[in-house]
Amino acid sequence: MPRLSDDRDGLRRCRDCGEWKPLDVFCANPKRPDGKGSYCKPCFNERSKASYARRVKANFDRDVRHGRVVPEGHRYCPACEAIKPLDDFPRNRSDSTGYASYCKPCHNAKGQETRLRLYGGSREYHLRRRYGIGQKDVDELLAEQGGVCAICGAPDPEHVDHDHVTGWIRGILCFNCNGGLGQFRDDVEYLAKAITYLKGSTCQRVLIHPGVYQIFSRARGRPPSLSF
Ligand SMILES: [Zn+2]
Ligand SMILES: [Zn+2]
Ligand SMILES: [Zn+2]
Ligand SMILES: [Zn+2]
Numbered sequence: 001m002p003r004l005s006d007d008r009d010g011l012r013r014c015r016d017c018g019e020w021k022p023l024d025v026f027c028a029n030p031k032r033p034d035g036k037g038s039y040c041k042p043c044f045n046e047r048s049k050a051s052y053a054r055r056v057k058a059n060f061d062r063d064v065r066h067g068r069v070v071p072e073g074h075r076y077c078p079a080c081e082a083i084k085p086l087d088d089f090p091r092n093r094s095d096s097t098g099y100a101s102y103c104k105p106c107h108n109a110k111g112q113e114t115r116l117r118l119y120g121g122s123r124e125y126h127l128r129r130r131y132g133i134g135q136k137d138v139d140e141l142l143a144e145q146g147g148v149c150a151i152c153g154a155p156d157p158e159h160v161d162h163d164h165v166t167g168w169i170r171g172i173l174c175f176n177c178n179g180g181l182g183q184f185r186d187d188v189e190y191l192a193k194a195i196t197y198l199k200g201s202t203c204q205r206v207l208i209h210p211g212v213y214q215i216f217s218r219a220r221g222r223p224p225s226l227s228f
Helices: 041-060 104-119 122-131 135-144 176-184 187-202
Strands: 011-013 020-022 026-028 037-038 074-077 080-087 159-162 169-173 202-208 212-218
Touching: 020 187, 026 041, 037 041, 104 202, 122 159, 135 169, 169 176
Parallel strands: none
Antiparallel strands: 011 020, 026 037, 074 080, 159 169, 202 212
Protein backbone atom coordinates (compact mmCIF):
# COMPACT_ATOMS: atom_id res chain seq x y z
CA MET A 1 0.00 0.00 0.00
CA PRO A 2 1.23 3.50 -0.71
CA ARG A 3 2.24 5.54 2.25
CA LEU A 4 -0.32 8.22 3.05
CA SER A 5 2.05 11.01 2.07
CA ASP A 6 2.43 9.51 -1.45
CA ASP A 7 -1.09 10.50 -2.57
CA ARG A 8 -2.86 13.84 -2.39
CA ASP A 9 -5.74 15.34 -4.39
CA GLY A 10 -5.45 12.77 -7.16
CA LEU A 11 -1.69 13.38 -7.41
CA ARG A 12 1.06 11.00 -6.40
CA ARG A 13 4.55 11.82 -5.27
CA CYS A 14 7.26 9.98 -7.18
CA ARG A 15 9.63 8.23 -4.77
CA ASP A 16 12.62 9.08 -6.94
CA CYS A 17 12.18 12.67 -8.08
CA GLY A 18 9.81 13.63 -5.25
CA GLU A 19 7.50 15.51 -7.63
CA TRP A 20 3.72 15.42 -7.36
CA LYS A 21 2.30 14.19 -10.66
CA PRO A 22 -1.06 12.88 -11.98
CA LEU A 23 -1.49 9.11 -11.70
CA ASP A 24 -1.48 8.52 -15.44
CA VAL A 25 2.21 9.48 -15.72
CA PHE A 26 3.14 6.75 -13.23
CA CYS A 27 4.51 3.37 -14.18
CA ALA A 28 2.18 0.35 -14.00
CA ASN A 29 2.06 -1.83 -10.92
CA PRO A 30 -0.68 -4.51 -11.05
CA LYS A 31 -0.14 -5.30 -7.36
CA ARG A 32 -1.64 -1.99 -6.33
CA PRO A 33 -5.40 -1.33 -6.37
CA ASP A 34 -5.11 1.63 -8.75
CA GLY A 35 -2.65 -0.29 -10.94
CA LYS A 36 -0.02 2.44 -10.64
CA GLY A 37 3.44 2.17 -9.11
CA SER A 38 5.58 4.45 -6.95
CA TYR A 39 7.73 5.98 -9.67
CA CYS A 40 6.81 8.40 -12.43
CA LYS A 41 7.51 7.12 -15.95
CA PRO A 42 10.72 9.12 -16.56
CA CYS A 43 12.14 7.97 -13.22
CA PHE A 44 11.00 4.41 -13.86
CA ASN A 45 12.77 4.44 -17.24
CA GLU A 46 15.94 5.70 -15.58
CA ARG A 47 15.66 2.91 -13.02
CA SER A 48 15.24 0.18 -15.61
CA LYS A 49 18.11 1.57 -17.69
CA ALA A 50 20.31 1.66 -14.61
CA SER A 51 19.43 -1.89 -13.61
CA TYR A 52 19.94 -3.06 -17.21
CA ALA A 53 23.35 -1.40 -17.19
CA ARG A 54 24.19 -3.07 -13.87
CA ARG A 55 23.18 -6.49 -15.23
CA VAL A 56 25.23 -6.03 -18.41
CA LYS A 57 28.19 -4.81 -16.39
CA ALA A 58 27.91 -7.77 -14.00
CA ASN A 59 27.39 -10.42 -16.70
CA PHE A 60 29.51 -9.12 -19.58
CA ASP A 61 31.72 -6.46 -17.97
CA ARG A 62 30.64 -3.93 -20.58
CA ASP A 63 29.44 -0.38 -20.07
CA VAL A 64 25.97 0.64 -21.10
CA ARG A 65 25.33 4.24 -21.98
CA HIS A 66 21.97 5.68 -22.91
CA GLY A 67 20.34 2.29 -22.58
CA ARG A 68 22.46 0.49 -25.16
CA VAL A 69 25.55 -1.63 -25.11
CA VAL A 70 28.53 0.34 -26.36
CA PRO A 71 31.52 -1.76 -27.39
CA GLU A 72 34.93 -1.11 -25.88
CA GLY A 73 36.60 1.99 -27.40
CA HIS A 74 33.31 3.35 -28.71
CA ARG A 75 30.84 5.99 -27.67
CA TYR A 76 27.23 6.80 -28.38
CA CYS A 77 26.56 10.22 -29.92
CA PRO A 78 23.11 11.42 -28.80
CA ALA A 79 22.92 13.93 -31.67
CA CYS A 80 23.27 11.55 -34.64
CA GLU A 81 22.26 8.55 -32.49
CA ALA A 82 25.16 6.48 -33.74
CA ILE A 83 27.79 4.44 -31.93
CA LYS A 84 31.20 5.51 -33.17
CA PRO A 85 34.85 4.82 -32.31
CA LEU A 86 36.28 7.14 -29.63
CA ASP A 87 38.62 8.65 -32.25
CA ASP A 88 35.56 10.17 -33.88
CA PHE A 89 34.92 12.22 -30.73
CA PRO A 90 36.78 15.41 -29.78
CA ARG A 91 38.89 15.24 -26.64
CA ASN A 92 37.37 16.74 -23.52
CA ARG A 93 39.39 16.60 -20.32
CA SER A 94 36.46 17.55 -18.11
CA ASP A 95 34.46 14.47 -19.16
CA SER A 96 35.15 11.31 -17.17
CA THR A 97 35.78 9.41 -20.42
CA GLY A 98 38.17 12.06 -21.73
CA TYR A 99 35.97 12.60 -24.79
CA ALA A 100 33.17 15.01 -25.64
CA SER A 101 29.55 13.82 -25.68
CA TYR A 102 28.96 14.53 -29.36
CA CYS A 103 30.94 13.06 -32.28
CA LYS A 104 33.16 15.47 -34.22
CA PRO A 105 30.68 16.31 -37.02
CA CYS A 106 27.87 16.84 -34.51
CA HIS A 107 30.19 18.75 -32.17
CA ASN A 108 31.21 21.09 -34.99
CA ALA A 109 27.63 21.52 -36.15
CA LYS A 110 26.59 22.41 -32.60
CA GLY A 111 29.46 24.87 -32.23
CA GLN A 112 28.52 26.54 -35.48
CA GLU A 113 24.90 26.66 -34.43
CA THR A 114 25.84 28.38 -31.17
CA ARG A 115 28.17 30.83 -32.89
CA LEU A 116 25.50 31.67 -35.44
CA ARG A 117 22.87 32.11 -32.77
CA LEU A 118 25.02 34.27 -30.49
CA TYR A 119 27.20 36.20 -32.88
CA GLY A 120 25.60 35.93 -36.31
CA GLY A 121 28.55 34.06 -37.82
CA SER A 122 31.95 32.59 -37.09
CA ARG A 123 33.90 35.71 -38.18
CA GLU A 124 32.02 37.78 -35.62
CA TYR A 125 32.56 35.03 -33.04
CA HIS A 126 36.32 34.91 -33.62
CA LEU A 127 36.65 38.68 -33.55
CA ARG A 128 34.87 38.84 -30.22
CA ARG A 129 36.68 35.88 -28.78
CA ARG A 130 40.16 36.84 -29.90
CA TYR A 131 40.09 40.62 -29.82
CA GLY A 132 36.98 41.58 -27.89
CA ILE A 133 35.62 43.64 -30.78
CA GLY A 134 32.94 43.07 -33.41
CA GLN A 135 32.81 43.53 -37.17
CA LYS A 136 31.32 47.00 -36.62
CA ASP A 137 34.49 48.14 -34.80
CA VAL A 138 36.66 46.62 -37.53
CA ASP A 139 34.71 48.46 -40.21
CA GLU A 140 35.06 51.74 -38.31
CA LEU A 141 38.81 51.28 -37.81
CA LEU A 142 39.24 50.41 -41.46
CA ALA A 143 37.29 53.49 -42.56
CA GLU A 144 39.52 55.67 -40.32
CA GLN A 145 42.61 54.38 -42.14
CA GLY A 146 41.06 54.90 -45.57
CA GLY A 147 40.12 51.28 -46.22
CA VAL A 148 43.74 50.21 -46.78
CA CYS A 149 46.53 48.54 -44.77
CA ALA A 150 47.70 51.06 -42.16
CA ILE A 151 51.35 50.42 -43.09
CA CYS A 152 51.74 49.63 -46.80
CA GLY A 153 48.39 50.85 -48.12
CA ALA A 154 47.37 47.53 -49.68
CA PRO A 155 43.62 47.37 -50.34
CA ASP A 156 41.19 45.30 -48.26
CA PRO A 157 43.45 44.40 -45.34
CA GLU A 158 41.96 41.71 -43.15
CA HIS A 159 44.17 41.30 -40.11
CA VAL A 160 43.21 42.82 -36.81
CA ASP A 161 46.51 43.93 -35.30
CA HIS A 162 46.59 44.17 -31.54
CA ASP A 163 49.06 44.80 -28.75
CA HIS A 164 49.63 41.41 -27.16
CA VAL A 165 50.42 43.00 -23.81
CA THR A 166 47.58 45.49 -23.39
CA GLY A 167 45.07 44.01 -25.83
CA TRP A 168 44.70 47.43 -27.49
CA ILE A 169 43.55 47.10 -31.11
CA ARG A 170 46.11 49.08 -33.10
CA GLY A 171 44.61 48.83 -36.56
CA ILE A 172 43.89 46.67 -39.56
CA LEU A 173 46.86 45.37 -41.53
CA CYS A 174 47.45 43.26 -44.60
CA PHE A 175 48.80 39.75 -44.15
CA ASN A 176 52.42 40.74 -44.86
CA CYS A 177 52.56 43.80 -42.62
CA ASN A 178 50.83 41.99 -39.79
CA GLY A 179 53.29 39.12 -40.08
CA GLY A 180 56.19 41.57 -40.41
CA LEU A 181 55.41 43.24 -37.10
CA GLY A 182 55.24 39.83 -35.48
CA GLN A 183 58.63 38.82 -36.93
CA PHE A 184 60.10 41.94 -35.33
CA ARG A 185 58.42 41.02 -32.05
CA ASP A 186 56.31 44.21 -32.27
CA ASP A 187 59.48 46.00 -31.13
CA VAL A 188 59.92 49.62 -32.29
CA GLU A 189 63.68 49.51 -31.62
CA TYR A 190 64.24 46.43 -33.77
CA LEU A 191 62.09 47.98 -36.47
CA ALA A 192 64.02 51.29 -36.29
CA LYS A 193 67.32 49.42 -36.44
CA ALA A 194 66.05 47.42 -39.39
CA ILE A 195 65.35 50.70 -41.22
CA THR A 196 68.83 52.04 -40.42
CA TYR A 197 70.31 48.73 -41.49
CA LEU A 198 68.45 48.70 -44.80
CA LYS A 199 69.34 52.32 -45.50
CA GLY A 200 73.00 51.67 -44.71
CA SER A 201 73.17 48.95 -47.32
CA THR A 202 71.25 50.80 -50.03
CA CYS A 203 72.28 53.80 -52.19
CA GLN A 204 70.41 56.75 -50.72
CA ARG A 205 69.17 59.68 -52.72
CA VAL A 206 68.84 62.53 -50.26
CA LEU A 207 67.33 65.95 -51.06
CA ILE A 208 69.85 68.57 -49.87
CA HIS A 209 68.43 71.66 -51.66
CA PRO A 210 65.20 72.06 -53.57
CA GLY A 211 65.76 70.05 -56.73
CA VAL A 212 69.27 68.98 -55.67
CA TYR A 213 69.93 65.43 -54.53
CA GLN A 214 73.05 63.90 -53.13
CA ILE A 215 73.66 60.21 -53.65
CA PHE A 216 75.15 58.49 -50.63
CA SER A 217 76.87 55.23 -51.32
CA ARG A 218 76.33 52.16 -49.22
CA ALA A 219 77.88 52.22 -45.76
CA ARG A 220 77.98 48.47 -45.30
CA GLY A 221 77.96 45.13 -47.02
CA ARG A 222 79.82 43.57 -49.94
CA PRO A 223 78.95 43.24 -53.60
CA PRO A 224 78.59 39.69 -54.87
CA SER A 225 81.93 39.05 -56.55
CA LEU A 226 82.41 35.31 -56.60
CA SER A 227 80.82 33.05 -59.14
CA PHE A 228 80.75 29.28 -59.09
ZN1 LIG B 1 9.92 10.81 -10.76
ZN1 LIG C 1 27.11 12.53 -33.90
ZN1 LIG D 1 50.39 46.05 -45.43
ZN1 LIG E 1 67.92 39.20 -35.71
